[in-house]
Amino acid sequence: MNELDQLYQAIILDHAKARHGHGILENPDGESFQVNPTCGDQVTVQVNMDGDTISELVWDGKGCSISQASISVMSQLVEGKTVTEANELLDLFSELMNSRGKGIDDSKLDRLEDGSAFVGVAQFPARIKCALLGWMAMRDATIKASSMKGEGQ
Structure with a gap:
């Protein structure tokens, strides 16, 4: 294993252990529960919005280290961003996953x-869904939050 692979593996393991954004909100603006039926990984992502900005994002779930680390990384990246910026990051991450x-x-x-x-995860098609x-x-929770805020106006 080369040094870059070791670094990447360490980052994933660190995020799987020290989960950024792990928690539960009392009254979230939006929430989404997702399951990967292939392996059983599951997550609930909750968001609070300040206009079009994700002011708070938390999650709770269980699964493999790849899914848990990815959620941790995602929560760190998108909190404080607008929904548009968060979706741009989702598009970039999806592009990375589809790069094989x-x-x-x-x-x-x-x-x-x-x-x-x-x-490196992108080399394994079965792990991409994780x-x-x-x-x-996150995308679903922000859509739900936006629609709920729209209904309340």
Whole structure:
């Protein structure tokens, strides 16, 4: 294993153990529960919104270290961002996952910060759904939050 692979593996393991954003909100603006039926990984992502900005994002779930680490990275990346910015990051992460391990442009990788460590995961199609699980829940939770806020006006 080369040094870069070791670094990426360490980042994923660190996020799986020290989970950023792990928790539960009392009255979230939006919530999404997602399950990967292939392996049983599951997550509930909750968001609070300040206008179009994700002011708070927390999650609770169980699953493999890849899914848990990816959710941790995602929560760190999107909290404080607008929904548009968060969806742009989702698109970049999806592009990375669909690269089948070849990676993406360095400027895009830089925007993903610790998310760039998942380039190796993209080599394993069965693990891609694990890595994307929390991201899909984030998108769904923000959609639900936006629609709920729209109904209350």
